[in-house]
Amino acid sequence: MTGWLEEQVRALLYSPECATLAFVWSFFFGTCIASFLNVCIWRVPRGESVSKPASHCPRCGARIKWYQNIPLFSWILLRGRCASCKCRISLRYPFVELLGGVLFAGAWMKFAFPAALGMAPSPLAAVPVLWLVSAGLIYGSFVDIDHFWLPDAVTLGGVAAGGAASLLVPELQGETVWWRAGIWSFAGAFGVSSILWLFGRICTRVFRREALGFGDVKLVAAAGAFFGPLGAFFSLAAGALAGSLAAAAMLLLGKTRLGEFKEIPFGPYIAAGILAWAFYGPVAVDAYCRWILQGAAF
Numbered sequence: 001m002t003g004w005l006e007e008q009v010r011a012l013l014y015s016p017e018c019a020t021l022a023f024v025w026s027f028f029f030g031t032c033i034a035s036f037l038n039v040c041i042w043r044v045p046r047g048e049s050v051s052k053p054a055s056h057c058p059r060c061g062a063r064i065k066w067y068q069n070i071p072l073f074s075w076i077l078l079r080g081r082c083a084s085c086k087c088r089i090s091l092r093y094p095f096v097e098l099l100g101g102v103l104f105a106g107a108w109m110k111f112a113f114p115a116a117l118g119m120a121p122s123p124l125a126a127v128p129v130l131w132l133v134s135a136g137l138i139y140g141s142f143v144d145i146d147h148f149w150l151p152d153a154v155t156l157g158g159v160a161a162g163g164a165a166s167l168l169v170p171e172l173q174g175e176t177v178w179w180r181a182g183i184w185s186f187a188g189a190f191g192v193s194s195i196l197w198l199f200g201r202i203c204t205r206v207f208r209r210e211a212l213g214f215g216d217v218k219l220v221a222a223a224g225a226f227f228g229p230l231g232a233f234f235s236l237a238a239g240a241l242a243g244s245l246a247a248a249a250m251l252l253l254g255k256t257r258l259g260e261f262k263e264i265p266f267g268p269y270i271a272a273g274i275l276a277w278a279f280y281g282p283v284a285v286d287a288y289c290r291w292i293l294q295g296a297a298f
């Protein structure tokens with residue numbers, strides 16, 4: 001069934017017009033979803049409804065008309081200011097929308113033209129899965145940045161969605177049979193995260209303060225549910241490396257001091273690691289292994 005659909009879509013992609021249209025459409029779809037995520041990031045942690053009231057300026061309360069609410073374009077046309085009171089609209093809104101567009105278009109490219117971006121190819125069914133992962137990680141990361149916690153909808157919801165996605169799209173786990181993908185998903189969800197949880201508990205005992213949030217452990221579990229033990233390990237390692245580099249940069253720039261590191265949310269770094277794996281993981285590991293082997297040959 002999916003094989004037949006995939007053939008039809010591939011046939012359409014031979015036409016440059018269709019290929020361009022599909023790319024533009026997936027980018028625009030991503031910006032629209034991210035525009036909605038902007039609303040969720042602000043409202044859900046405050047216990048507000050995401051649908052009512054309609055979008056309005058937080059300062060003057062003026063309702064934002066539909067043509068002022070087009071992702072990216074409206075912010076540029078209004079030059080980052082509210083149409084009625086001229087107060088500044090945070091650069092974060094168009095940034096999140098752009099991020100959504102880039103990730104959604106990237107997920108599409110991974111199916112349509114992976115070689116163009118140096119990515120490993122993936123099946124058509126993986127596109128909506130990558131869209132879901134991207135949306136969940138954008139939402140979770142910015143809530144973590146603002147409030148220092150990761151929503152269970154992203155972490156525990158991610159574990160459930162990752163399990164289901166692995167059974168439906170075994171290629172996510174590098175498998176072709178659903179039950180083998182299910183085993184990898186289960187091992188990914190509970191293997192690396194249990195070790196991380198134990199490590200966190202030991203550090204908490206030794207340093208006598210919270211060393212690692214349980215939300216981060218649950219996020220690594222979600223990564224494993226989607227991408228297996230290797231994916232979870234890569235996400236954690238890449239996230240820890242990126243987080244340490246960022247912390248070192250902040251120390252050097254004098255933006256923070258030693259002993260204040262608990263103020264830095266770890267979630268967005270793990271999220272970046274998960275996205276790196278989702279798009280480039282196997283290719284990156286392959287290149288790294290080849291690089292090591294070449295080194296060993298000398």
Ligand SMILES: [Zn+2]
Binds near residue numbers: 057058062082084087
């Ligand atoms: Zn206003």
